Amino acid sequence: QVQLVESGGGLVQAGGSLRLSCAASGRTFSSYAVGWFRQPPGKEREFAAAISWRGGKIYNTDSVKGRFTISRDNAKNTVYLQMNSLKPEDTAVYYCAADYSSSYFPERRAFEYAYWGQGTQVTVSS
Numbered sequence: 001q002v003q004l005v006e007s008g009g010g011l012v013q014a015g016g017s018l019r020l021s022c023a024a025s026g027r028t029f030s031s032y033a034v035g036w037f038r039q040p041p042g043k044e045r046e047f048a049a050a051i052s053w054r055g056g057k058i059y060n061t062d063s064v065k066g067r068f069t070i071s072r073d074n075a076k077n078t079v080y081l082q083m084n085s086l087k088p089e090d091t092a093v094y095y096c097a098a099d100y101s102s103s104y105f106p107e108r109r110a111f112e113y114a115y116w117g118q119g120t121q122v123t124v125s126s
Contacts, residue, residue, distance in 0.1 A: 002026040002098045002115045009094060009120030012086055018122060020081040022096030030074040033099045033106035035113055036081045038092035038122075048094070049081060050106035058105055063089075086124045093119040 008020040022034060035050035049059045049070040059065045069082040079096060097113035099106065107113070 002029060002032060004096050004098060004115055004117035006094060006096050006117045006120040009122045011123045011125065014087055014124055014126050016086050016124070017082070017084045018086065020083065020094055020096075020120060020122070022079040022081075022117060024077045024079075024098065026077075028100075029077045029098075031100060031102075032115075033101045033103070034070075034072065034079040035097050035099065035106060035108070035110075036068075036070065036079075036094060037097060037110055038090075038094045039119075040089070040092040045095070045110060047108040047110065050108060051079060052101065052104055052106040054104050056104040056106060058108060060108070083122070086122075088124045088126045090122060091124050092122060094122055095119045 003025045033052040036048040039045040051070045067085045072079040098115040099113045
């Protein structure tokens with residue numbers, strides 16, 4: 001069982017940066033892949049980035065590649081999403097999710113993730 005809590009969201013101007021954190025409880029957090037998903041207002045949830053327990057990373061190349069960086073600190077049971085050059089279209093509720101997987105590369109499909117946080121709001125003004 002893993003409990004996830006996101007933090008770091010807020011209001012930022014276009015071109016600015018935010019760092020989201022996903023803090024996990026549970027002794028085996030280092031064995032989980034963690035993904036970041038986002039849901040813009042009035043739209044479906046979409047994949048943003050994910051990192052496996054072994055450090056493999058994948059990104060939604062169309063929307064965030066080159067601007068967002070995912071990382072993890074297993075000693076702190078935390079995964080980060082550094083978001084730079086933010087755009088108004090990045091406005092969304094951001095969720096982190098955990099998937100117990102041994103694969104080097106994590107999954108990008110939401111249904112693969114069993115545990116979810118409550119979300120944190122990111123608003124980018126133009």
